[in-house]
Amino acid sequence: MERIERIAAGTYAVNIDGRRQRVYVAGPSSNAWVFWNGHVYRGDFSKASSREARGRGSVGQARQVLTAPMPATVIKMLVSPGQQVRKGDTVVVLEAMKMELPIRALADATVAVVHFRDGELVQADAPLVEFEE
Amino acid sequence: MIKRLLIANRGEIAVRIIRACREMDIESVAVYSAADNAAPHVTQADRAVAIGAAPASDSYLSIPRLIDAAKRSGADAVHPGYGFLSENAAFAQACADAGLVFVGPPSVVIRQMGSKIEARRVVQAAGVPIVPGETPDDQSDAGLRRAIERLGAPALVKASAGGGGKGMRRVQDARDAVDAIQSSRREAEAAFGDGTLYVERLVEQPHHVEVQVFGDAHEHTLHLFERECSVQRRHQKVIEESPSPILTDRLRARMADAAVRAARAVRYQNAGTIEFLVDLSTGGGDNAPFYFLEMNTRLQVEHPVTEQVTGLDLVRAQLLVASGEPLPWTQDSVHQRGHAIEARVYAEDPSSGFLPQAGPLLLYREPRLPGIRIDSGVVEGGEISVHYDPMIAKVIASAENRDLAIRRLTSALRAFPILGVRTNVPFLLRVLDHPRFLDGTMDTGFLDREGSSLAEPPRDIPEFIRAVVAYHNAQPAAQAAASGRLTAASWDPWNG
Numbered sequence: 011m012e013r014i015e016r017i018a019a020g021t022y023a024v025n026i027d028g029r030r031q032r033v034y035v036a037g038p039s040s041n042a043w044v045f046w047n048g049h050v051y052r053g054d055f056s057k058a059s060s061r062e063a064r065g066r067g068s069v070g071q072a073r074q075v076l077t078a079p080m081p082a083t084v085i086k087m088l089v090s091p092g093q094q095v096r097k098g099d100t101v102v103v104l105e106a107m108k109m110e111l112p113i114r115a116l117a118d119a120t121v122a123v124v125h126f127r128d129g130e131l132v133q134a135d136a137p138l139v140e141f142e143e
Numbered sequence: 144m145i146k147r148l149l150i151a152n153r154g155e156i157a158v159r160i161i162r163a164c165r166e167m168d169i170e171s172v173a174v175y176s177a178a179d180n181a182a183p184h185v186t187q188a189d190r191a192v193a194i195g196a197a198p199a200s201d202s203y204l205s206i207p208r209l210i211d212a213a214k215r216s217g218a219d220a221v222h223p224g225y226g227f228l229s230e231n232a233a234f235a236q237a238c239a240d241a242g243l244v245f246v247g248p249p250s251v252v253i254r255q256m257g258s259k260i261e262a263r264r265v266v267q268a269a270g271v272p273i274v275p276g277e278t279p280d281d282q283s284d285a286g287l288r289r290a291i292e293r294l295g296a297p298a299l300v301k302a303s304a305g306g307g308g309k310g311m312r313r314v315q316d317a318r319d320a321v322d323a324i325q326s327s328r329r330e331a332e333a334a335f336g337d338g339t340l341y342v343e344r345l346v347e348q349p350h351h352v353e354v355q356v357f358g359d360a361h362e363h364t365l366h367l368f369e370r371e372c373s374v375q376r377r378h379q380k381v382i383e384e385s386p387s388p389i390l391t392d393r394l395r396a397r398m399a400d401a402a403v404r405a406a407r408a409v410r411y412q413n414a415g416t417i418e419f420l421v422d423l424s425t426g427g428g429d430n431a432p433f434y435f436l437e438m439n440t441r442l443q444v445e446h447p448v449t450e451q452v453t454g455l456d457l458v459r460a461q462l463l464v465a466s467g468e469p470l471p472w473t474q475d476s477v478h479q480r481g482h483a484i485e486a487r488v489y490a491e492d493p494s495s496g497f498l499p500q501a502g503p504l505l506l507y508r509e510p511r512l513p514g515i516r517i518d519s520g521v522v523e524g525g526e527i528s529v530h531y532d533p534m535i536a537k538v539i540a541s542a543e544n545r546d547l548a549i550r551r552l553t554s555a556l557r558a559f560p561i562l563g564v565r566t567n568v569p570f571l572l573r574v575l576d577h578p579r580f581l582d583g584t585m586d587t588g589f590l591d592r593e594g595s596s597l598a599e600p601p602r603d604i605p606e607f608i609r610a611v612v613a614y615h616n617a618q619p620a621a622q623a624a625a626s627g628r629l630t631a632a633s634w635d636p637w638n639g
Contacts, residue, residue: 014614020506020562022611033608034560035615036505042612043505044604045560048572051604052565055612079613080606107607111614 014109024109074141076113078132082106087128089139093121102126102138119143144466145169145220145244149213150188151234152224153203154520155537156442157184160222163458164189172216174209176202178528183520192216197530203227206234210241220244220465226532229441230257246465248358248412248440255409256438260303266435269408271401274420274434276343278303287324287340291317294344300324302331303339310334313345346434348586349420351375352387353439354402355449355457358411359464365474366399367449367457374574376497376590381567382574383445384484385452388545388583389421393429405435413464414442414457423586444487444537447518451483451541482548483541486556486571490533493570493598499533502526505563514541514548515555527564535561545583549575569599 015023022033034045039056082104089101095115104111119141126132147170150157157173161184164171173188178197185191192212195202202208204227213221221238223229223246235250247253256262263273279290291298296317302310310331312323324340332338355367371387372380390398402417418436425431446457460471490500507523519536527533538559540552553575556568574597579585590597 014611016614016618020615021508022614024607024611026607032558033611034506034508034562035612036562039612039616042615043562044608044612045506045562046608048557048569049599049602050562050565050569051602051608053604055609055616080609107610109607109610111610114617 074116074119074143075137076101076116076139076141078104078134078136078138079111080106080134082111082132084126084128084130084132084138085110087124087126087139089121089124091121091124095119095121095141104132113138115141117141117143144468145246145462147172147216147218147220148246148462149174149192149209149216149218149221149243150184150224151203151209151221152227152229153179153182153184153531154534155518156224156226156444156520158187158520159518160224160458161187163456163462166456167459167462169462172212172218174203174212176530178526178530182525183522190216197528199227199530203531206231206237209234210237210243213238213243214241218243220246220462222246222461223441225441225444230439232257244465246413246461248409248415252409252411253440256440259437262438263435265408266405266438269404271405271408271435272433274343274346274436276341278339278341282339284321284324287342288317288320290342291320294342297345297347299343299345300327301341301343302327302335302337303341304331304335304337310340346420346422347424348588349422350387350389351380351418351436351587352390352398352421352433353416353418353443354399355443355446356402356406356411356415356417357457357460357464357470358406358413358415359470360412360467361469363470363473364403364407364411365470365472365477366403367453367455367477368479369395369398370443370445370448372445373585373587374580374590375587380445380487381590382484382486382571382580383448384482384545384548385448386479386482389423389427391427391429394421394431394433397429398433401433401435405438411440414446414461415440416443420587444534445485447516447537447539448483448485451516451539452479452481453477454480481541481543482545483539484545484548484552485537485539486552486575487534487567488536488538488556488559488561488571489567490527490535490564491567492565493567493595494601497567499529500527500564500566501529501533502564504561506560507562508560509536510555510558512551512555512558514551515539516541517555517559535564535566549581570597573597573599 036043042055044051085105086103097117099115100112122142123140149172161171171188173191174194175185194208228234232250232254235245238245298314300312310327312327314320328338350373358364370385372383374382416439419433422432491497509517516539540548542548
C-alpha cells in the first residue's frame with residue numbers, strides 16, 4: 011500500500027507509477043495551488059470533500075457527516091451505529107490510487123449511521139458516516 | 144578603490160551586486176521603495192535607505208532621491224544595475240556632478256550609444272556592418288520607392304524620428320511600396336510630429352547574437368564571447384545561452400572582432416554589450432552576414448551565462464574598472480568552456496496573453512542542484528508587486544555541452560515549485576522541448592510564431608494530486624490556516 015509522506019512544510023512524497031515524486035501544496039483547499047514536476051494545478055479542491063459537512067456541522071447542529079474526498083474503495087469501516095468516538099479516532103480507511111487514506115472523527119461524537127461496508131466503492135462527496143453529539 | 148556602494152536598483156540584480164561587494168569588502172547600501180521594505184536586497188545589504196513610494200517614478204527612477212540617498216549614506220559610488228536608470232545619461236552625469244563614481248561608461252558614451260542614428264554612424268565609421276538603410280533626401284513617394292529599389296526588397300519603412308515599431312511597414316516588392324510609404328508617413332507624423340521616413344533592408348528570420356565587451360581606463364578593450372538570445376517574445380528575451388549554436392568559429396571571431404572595434408570607437412569603459420542580427424538566409428557558415436543592432440551600455444540581465452562559460456565575475460570587474468583599476472584579464476586569458484543556458488522565470492500567465500501576475504509567494508523553493516545557479520531577489524512569503532518587472536528568478540544551467548545544459552535546466556525547472564502566482568515555468572519547459580529550439584534553428588520570430596501553442600493546455604487534475612491536497616489540508620498547520628472551518632475528511636498521516 012502506497013502512502014503519502016510529508017517531507018517538509020507543503021512538501022509531500024508520493025509514489026506514482028512506481029517512482030517517488032514530490033508534490034508541493036499551498037493555500038486552503040478551496041483555493042489550493044499544487045506543483046508537480048513542472049505542472050501547476052490551481053482550483054477549488056474542497057468541493058468533493060466538505061460541502062455537505064460544512065452545511066450541517068458548522069452551525070452547531072446535532073448531526074455531522076464525513077464524506078469521501080474522492081472516488082475510493084472502503085478498505086475498513088471501523089465503527090458501527092451507537093459507538094462512541096473521540097476526536098481524531100480513525101473511523102474508516104479508504105483506498106484510492108493505491109494509497110491508504112484514513113479518515114478521522116472531527117469531534118467527540120456518537121455514530122448515528124454507517125453508509126458503507128468493507129470493499130464497497132464510494133463516489134466523491136458520498137456521505138460515509140453520520141454522527142450525533 | 145570604492146569603499147561604499149549605493150545600489151540604485153532592486154530585486155535579483157541588487158542581490159547579485161551585494162554579493163560581489165561582500166567578496167570585495169565594499170560596504171553595500173540598498174535603496175528601497177515603500178513596496179520593498181522587507182525585500183531580500185534590503186535585508187542583505189549592509190545598510191538600506193528608504194527612497195519613496197512604491198511607483199518607480201517616485202523611487203527607483205527618481206534621480207534626486209537616489210543622489211540624496213547616496214549622499215546621506217556616505218556612498219562614494221553608485222551601481223545602476225540594469226533597467227531603471229542604468230542607461231540614463233542624465234543620471235550618470237548627476238552622479239559625476241555629485242562626486243560619485245558611476246559604475247558604467249561616461250555619460251557622453253551612454254548618450255552617444257542611446258541615439259540609434261549616432262550609434263550607427265559611429266560603428267559604421269569603425270568598419271562594423273550595419274543593416275543597409277538610408278533616410279533619403281527625396282522624401283516623396285517616388286523618392287522613397289527608389290531608395291527601396293537601391294536597397295533591394297524586402298525592406299522596412301519606418302519613422303526616422305522614433306522607435307518602438309511606430310510607423311513600421313514591411314515592403315515585399317518595391318513596385319507595391321506606395322501604400323506602405325503613405326501609411327507609414329501618416330503614423331510617423333501622428334506619433335512624432337515628423338513624417339520623415341527611413342528605409343532599411345529587412346533581415347528575414349534573423350538570429351539575435353550579442354557580444355559581451357569590457358573596457359577600462361587604461362586603453363584595454365576585450366570581448367567575453369557571445370550570447371545567443373533569439374528566444375524572445377516581443378523583443379523580451381526569455382532564454383539565453385552561450386556559445387551560440389549557429390556560429391562557426393570563424394564567424395564568432397569576425398563578430399567578436401567587430402564588437403571590440405565598436406567598443407574602441409567610443410573608448411568604451413566598463414561592461415557593455417554589442418547586439419547583432421545574424422542573417423542565415425544565405426546559408427550561414429563562416430561568411431554569414433551580421434549587422435550591428437545596438438549597444439547596451441550596462442550589465443545585461445543575461446550576464447550569468449557569460450560568467451558561467453568564462454568562469455569570470457563580471458560585477459567584480461565592473462567595480463574594479465570603475466575604481467580606475469585595469470581589467471583583471473587579457474584577451475588571451477579568457478576562454479569559453481562548456482555551455483551555459485539561462486531561463487527567465489516570470490510571474491505571467493502564458494494562457495492569457497502573458498499577462499503579468501502579481502500576488503504572494505505562498506510557496507517558493509529554489510532547487511539546489513549541481514551545475515545550477517539561481518539568481519533571484521525574492522523569498523517565500525514575499526510578494527510579486529504590480530509596480531515592477533515581473534521577473535522572479537533566473538535559472539542558469541551549466542554543462543559540458545548544449546544538450547546536457549538543456550537537460551539540466553529542464554530538470555531544475557521541474558524541481559522549482561513557485562505557488563501563489565502563475566509563472567511561465569510550464570511554458571519554458573515546452574520551449575526547451577521544442578524541435579526548433581533543440582536543433583538551435585530558432586530565430587527571433589520563433590516564439591511569436593509558435594505563440595499560444597507553447598502555452599500549456601488545460602489538464603485534468605490527476606487523482607493523486609487530489610489525494611495530496613486532501614492530505615495536506617488534514618495537517619495541523621493547514622487546518623489552522625483554514626481558520627477553524629470544518630473539514631469533513633481528515634487524512635491521518637501517522638495512522639496509515
